[in-house]
Amino acid sequence: MQVLESNAGHPRAEARLGGSDADRGDWIAHKFGGSSLADASCVRRVGRLLEQLSGQRQVIVVSAMGGVTDALLALTHSAAGRDPGWPAAFSQLRDRHLRACNELLAEAAEESNAWLVLQFAQLEAMLQAIAVLGVAGREALEHIQGLGECYSAQLLCAHLRSGEQSVDCLDAREVLVVGDGDLGVTVDWEQTGSRLAEWRLQHDAPRVVVTGFIARDAAGRPTILGRNGSDFSGAIFAALFEAGELHIWTDVDGILSADPRLVPEAVPLPSLSYHEAFELAYFGARVIHPQTLTPVLARNVPVLIRNTFNPDFPGTRITADSRPSAAPVKALTLCAQMAMLNVEGAAMIGVPGTAQRVFDALRRADISVVMITQGSSEQSICCIVREAESARAQSALQAAFEPELQRGQIQAVTLATGLSVLAAVGDGMAGTPGVAARLFGALAHARVNVRAIAQGGSERNISVAIESRDAERALRAAHASFWLSPQTISIGVIGSGKVAAALLGQLTDAIPRLRRDSRLDLRIRGLCNSRAMVLDALGANAGDAVGRLRESTLACDLEQFAAHVHTDHLPHAIIIDCSASDEVASHYATWLGNGIHVVTPNKQAGAGPLHRYQEIREASDHSGARFRYEATVGAGLPVIQTLRDLIDTGDVLQSIEGVFSGTLAWLFNRFDGSRPFSELVREALDLGYTEPDPRDDLSGTDVARKLVILAREAGLPVSIGEVEVESLVPEALAGATSAQFMQRLAEADAAMNARLERARRNGQVLRYVARLDSQGAASVGLAEVGPEHAFANLRLTDNIVQFTTRRYSGNPLVVQGPGAGPDVTAAGVFADLLRVSAALGARL
Ligand code: ADP
Ligand code: ASP
Ligand code: MG
Numbered sequence: 001m002q003v004l005e006s007n008a009g010h011p012r013a014e015a016r017l018g019g020s021d022a023d024r025g026d027w028i029a030h031k032f033g034g035s036s037l038a039d040a041s042c043v044r045r046v047g048r049l050l051e052q053l054s055g056q057r058q059v060i061v062v063s064a065m066g067g068v069t070d071a072l073l074a075l076t077h078s079a080a081g082r083d084p085g086w087p088a089a090f091s092q093l094r095d096r097h098l099r100a101c102n103e104l105l106a107e108a109a110e111e112s113n114a115w116l117v118l119q120f121a122q123l124e125a126m127l128q129a130i131a132v133l134g135v136a137g138r139e140a141l142e143h144i145q146g147l148g149e150c151y152s153a154q155l156l157c158a159h160l161r162s163g164e165q166s167v168d169c170l171d172a173r174e175v176l177v178v179g180d181g182d183l184g185v186t187v188d189w190e191q192t193g194s195r196l197a198e199w200r201l202q203h204d205a206p207r208v209v210v211t212g213f214i215a216r217d218a219a220g221r222p223t224i225l226g227r228n229g230s231d232f233s234g235a236i237f238a239a240l241f242e243a244g245e246l247h248i249w250t251d252v253d254g255i256l257s258a259d260p261r262l263v264p265e266a267v268p269l270p271s272l273s274y275h276e277a278f279e280l281a282y283f284g285a286r287v288i289h290p291q292t293l294t295p296v297l298a299r300n301v302p303v304l305i306r307n308t309f310n311p312d313f314p315g316t317r318i319t320a321d322s323r324p325s326a327a328p329v330k331a332l333t334l335c336a337q338m339a340m341l342n343v344e345g346a347a348m349i350g351v352p353g354t355a356q357r358v359f360d361a362l363r364r365a366d367i368s369v370v371m372i373t374q375g376s377s378e379q380s381i382c383c384i385v386r387e388a389e390s391a392r393a394q395s396a397l398q399a400a401f402e403p404e405l406q407r408g409q410i411q412a413v414t415l416a417t418g419l420s421v422l423a424a425v426g427d428g429m430a431g432t433p434g435v436a437a438r439l440f441g442a443l444a445h446a447r448v449n450v451r452a453i454a455q456g457g458s459e460r461n462i463s464v465a466i467e468s469r470d471a472e473r474a475l476r477a478a479h480a481s482f483w484l485s486p487q488t489i490s491i492g493v494i495g496s497g498k499v500a501a502a503l504l505g506q507l508t509d510a511i512p513r514l515r516r517d518s519r520l521d522l523r524i525r526g527l528c529n530s531r532a533m534v535l536d537a538l539g540a541n542a543g544d545a546v547g548r549l550r551e552s553t554l555a556c557d558l559e560q561f562a563a564h565v566h567t568d569h570l571p572h573a574i575i576i577d578c579s580a581s582d583e584v585a586s587h588y589a590t591w592l593g594n595g596i597h598v599v600t601p602n603k604q605a606g607a608g609p610l611h612r613y614q615e616i617r618e619a620s621d622h623s624g625a626r627f628r629y630e631a632t633v634g635a636g637l638p639v640i641q642t643l644r645d646l647i648d649t650g651d652v653l654q655s656i657e658g659v660f661s662g663t664l665a666w667l668f669n670r671f672d673g674s675r676p677f678s679e680l681v682r683e684a685l686d687l688g689y690t691e692p693d694p695r696d697d698l699s700g701t702d703v704a705r706k707l708v709i710l711a712r713e714a715g716l717p718v719s720i721g722e723v724e725v726e727s728l729v730p731e732a733l734a735g736a737t738s739a740q741f742m743q744r745l746a747e748a749d750a751a752m753n754a755r756l757e758r759a760r761r762n763g764q765v766l767r768y769v770a771r772l773d774s775q776g777a778a779s780v781g782l783a784e785v786g787p788e789h790a791f792a793n794l795r796l797t798d799n800i801v802q803f804t805t806r807r808y809s810g811n812p813l814v815v816q817g818p819g820a821g822p823d824v825t826a827a828g829v830f831a832d833l834l835r836v837s838a839a840l841g842a843r844l
Contacts, residue, residue, distance in 0.1 A: 031234030064148025726781025
């Protein structure tokens with residue numbers, strides 16, 4: 001056997017086939033994948049495309065029609081397994097080819113038809129023999145697997161010839177000689193070159209159609225280049241013909257920033273370096289075969305990945321050095337069905353040669369290692385291998401370390417399956433700090449546990465091993481974190497009242513803008529109220545969602561709702577509770593514990609039982625999921641955020657005072673004695689400023705709840721029972737129906753007037769005020785304030801909150817403005833949602 005050159009080799013000068021020196025480089029190599037050749041109309045499209053690329057000589061490497069290689073493999077296995085279904089599958093495959101042939105060639109189909117019939121008769125005979133033997137040897141498997149390329153090449157060639165073009169058809173097995181090397185298939189360039197030169201003496205057409213994927217071995221037997229191997233064939237023939245470029249035609253717009261089936265937002269990459277493309281291919285970007293680049297690399301032949309179905313799109317250009325991109329990471333890949341082997345034991349510490357023994361054992365067992373990590377303590381060596389080879393790998397290591405295992409110097413060779421390797425690739429990663437941090441931050445936010453990490457010395461690739469069930473979520477989270485796609489957030493909204501409706505409206509308006517300007521992709525994927533739910537992508541029609549909820553017959557189940565929102569394939573989930581329900585609030589801790597962020601204007605959690613509030617906080621601290629409720633106090637006003645900022649920056653709270661109820665603010669702004677208080681209440685009710693039962697406002701409970709929320713935010717463990725509340729509902733009317741209450745409210749007017757009179761005599765006005773001191777003493781009730789006081793000068797339904805702190809002692813920090821109404825409340829909720837999004841990495 002001849003000595004084979006390494007993969008990086010290239011054809012010798014004498015193997016050049018482009019003709020004279022003057023012709024060098026005017027060949028262009030084109031490779032068409034199975035998806036580009038799926039049926040007659042696809043083949044016709046390819047023909048047109050080649051014709052339009054006039055002025056070049058073309059070496060055209062083809063794959064089998066889409067799915068044919070899989071079908072041939074399955075056929076061989078089922079014949080070997082004597083599965084009675086194989087003849088039917090065989091007929092189907094033959095008919096598919098005959099149909100394509102007739103459709104494509106019409107009257108001119110006869111010759112190709114006869115050829116196909118003969119080929120399939122031979123295949124049938126082979127399958128019958130295999131069925132008799134009950135086993136298919138490697139040679140038979142490789143031979144049969146490669147037939148699809150012969151069929152498709154014949155069809156394309158005949159089609160091009162029917163256009164009266166001069167085309168030659170080359171069965172690669174006639175010329176391409178390969179061997180088995182340590183790093184995979186190696187090309188015997190010398191033999192191949194001279195065989196091809198000989199063939200070209202008889203075949204000098206300016207177009208040559210070549211079968212991809214197949215070759216012959218040194219003994220002359222048919223063999224294959226590995227799955228997806230026709231990309232490799234394309235590169236080999238590009239090198240042999242000294243083509244100026246290699247165009248790999250497929251069904252996507254080039255190499256994308258991630259597998260588009262897993263990340264639909266993936267974007268095509270205009271350019272890549274050979275190194276980047278190589279890393280991507282090796283780590284599972286199925287769009288090109290890992291060895292594709294080796295034959296063209298040495299000769300600097302640009303490789304273009306292009307879309308047969310969108311030929312005007314420039315696609316991806318792969319060259320020695322690519323345009324640097326703004327982002328350090330260009331693309332991400334995912335390799336599934338991996339397993340992790342761990343060799344662990346004190347005996348390895350400081351003992352030279354342990355790693356070598358590990359890899360030697362794996363090499364001898366012919367197992368390729370995808371990833372290696374060793375902690376600097378040298379306590380363990382971990383390698384990631386393909387799951388299919390993992391049991392064999394474990395046995396090989398157990399055998400290699402048998403003595404140490406027996407002596408207990410190595411505890412175990414453990415195996416974990418069900419893993420995937422996620423890799424981030426980009427030349428720009430080298431020397432850029434923070435890339436790993438961003439990747440791991442994104443994975444942490446998406447609650448993905450990292451099992452092992454590797455970064456190559458080239459810094460072009462960071463790989464992490466993760467559980468396969470987390471893989472898709474991890475990929476999307478990482479993809480978004482490098483701003484390769486928008487940050488995607490799955491949202492569920494609870495409630496069908498005014499706030500929910502306003503929020504949905506605001507979201508509908510903002511979603512396209514956020515997507516465009518802030519790379520934030522908010523997906524409303526569920527809506528429910530106490531009665532029903534809609535579990536669906538509500539998308540841009542969020543405004544209609546309320547209507548859909550009304551019609552929904554699916555009973556609300558909050559657990560099911562949360563599970564739907566918290567889907568595995570989206571990295572982040574947020575539940576927005578716009579209800580006023582205590583029952584909903586009782587789910588927060590579980591949701592937060594599971595990593596679902598919660599945003600709400602519902603006061604139940606913040607002001608409800610202290611132990612529940614503490615559980616919610618603990619769950620949030622533990623999982624990192626955020627709990628935000630700015631809109632519970634002062635609607636859209638930044639009250640809680642201001643308090644947080646004061647405390648977080650080290651200020652010390654002395655007191656909080658304020659008017660927290662828009663309704664009560666409005667009532668006392670108006671109450672000047674000219675009209676009875678009861679009449680003002682009725683007007684407020686008519687204007688929609690009060691709750692349906694105004695006692696809910698007048699009782700002061702709502703104000704007390706807000707005060708509890710602020711107290712807790714300030715770190716004071718206050719409960720609602722500890723707040724001293726002055727109710728404005730006369731005791732005698734507390735138990736009345738709401739109609740009776742409205743009728744009899746005038747009974748309290750006299751007492752109210754007396755209060756007002758007293759205040760006036762002191763030159764003051766009445767306000768319903770909430771107060772908290774630094775010790776947690778909390779009260780809400782009527783207070784007299786002077787005309788200069790900020791509380792005396794509120795407009796309409798304004799809320800006001802005054803923070804007196806060590807820094808703001810003489811002159812308190814004031815937050816004031818409209819503090820009620822669905823629109824401003826929804827805006828407060830929306831602002832919380834955006835804050836959570838920003839914390840998750842959105843560019844806001
Ligand atoms: P062909 O039949 O043309 O050889 P393949 O199916 O082998 O096509 O490869 C193209 C497919 O690779 C695309 O349709 C896409 O689904 C998948 N793919 C996986 N990762 C990537 C990626 N990063 N960029 C582009 N395509 C990818
Ligand atoms: N037809 C072969 C396969 O399916 C080769 C290729 O398409 O590249 O793997
Ligand atoms: Mg392919």
